[in-house]
Amino acid sequence: MTVDLKHPQGTETVLRLAERADVFVEGFRPGVCERLGIGPRPCLDRNPRLVYARMTGYGQDGPMARRAGHDINYLSLAGALEPLGPASGPPLPPLNYVADFGGGGMLLVVGILAALWERERSGAGQVVDAAMVDGSALLTSALHTLRGAGLWDERRGRNLFDGSAPFYAAYECSDGRFVAVGALEPQFWAEVLVGLGFADAADLVERQHDRASWPDVHARLADVFRTRTRDEWAAHYADTDACVTPVLGPFEANEHPHNVARGTFVETDGRPPEPGPAPRFSRTPGRIASPPPHAGQHTEEALGEWGLSVEEIVELRSRGVVG
Helix, strand or coil: CCCCCCHHHHHHHHHHHHHHHCCEEEECCCCCCHCCCCCCCHEEEEEEECCCEEECCCCCCCCCCCCCCCCCHHHHCCCCCCCCCCCCCCCCCCHHHHHHHHHHHHHHHHHHHHHHHHHHCCCEEEHHHHHHHHHHHHHCCCHHHHHCCCCCCCCCCCCCCCCCCCCEEEEEEECCCEEEEECCCCHHHHHHHHHHCCCCHHHHHHHHCCCCHHHHHHHHHHHHCCCCCCHHHHHCCCCCCCCCEEEECCHHHHHHHHEEEEECCECCCCCCEEEEECCCCCCCCCCCCCCCCCCCHHHHHHHHCCCEEEEEEHHHCCCCCCC
């Protein structure tokens, strides 16, 4: 549904919905909802059990709180961007998976669920302040742990998970596509090397974490992987624990046998395959019930379900309060 928040009755309409809501989510810059009259105070005054969740880039306070930004900015400020990419080039943004969807949306959901659970004990709602910088920083916790243990080199391209280790990297194949090797454990690394036909596999397993040897070993693997196509290598390692998998594009992943068997991607109403609901629930399985609605598609239906009368809905539409 859509509501004109600059219309005097628009504010009251939203507050009436908030009276019956469990969760209120807003994604404006700090201060906008307060200015519109739908900030936490009036909403919680109407409904003390409400969980009021706020999604921003830099958070509700701090010197950059009101600044504009996007995923790459939040990553850079959190220290999550600098380690990404080859040592010889600039950092590479991981699309907008990390700050927007991981550190932002998913951690917002975690905060909402935690607040709902706490409400069952206290009976009171609260404000959840989810900032993408905070969430992105939280996702780097493992790097801070490794550094504290002396296991992280602050120079890019010299660490276990950044592509420099020959047993944890992607390799180009003869058809220009790639396979991913994630053989962290020595027994899995041994399977990779044996599968590639390396006569000195035992010695390479013994020296797996000898970082001085990594460039040479990486080059040797790269030479062999270039002799076959991606799918040939995937088939070669299919029945092993070598942790070698094809690097699939986002729009071909739905064709992989494992994803087909799991129903990881679904087709709804003739639309192209898209990711299905996750995670899975044993008693209340999720499903895609309909295509994404367009703005205002269910305005009358939603307002009716939330307790407004037909007469009130007609009046709101006639005044341009709702669309």
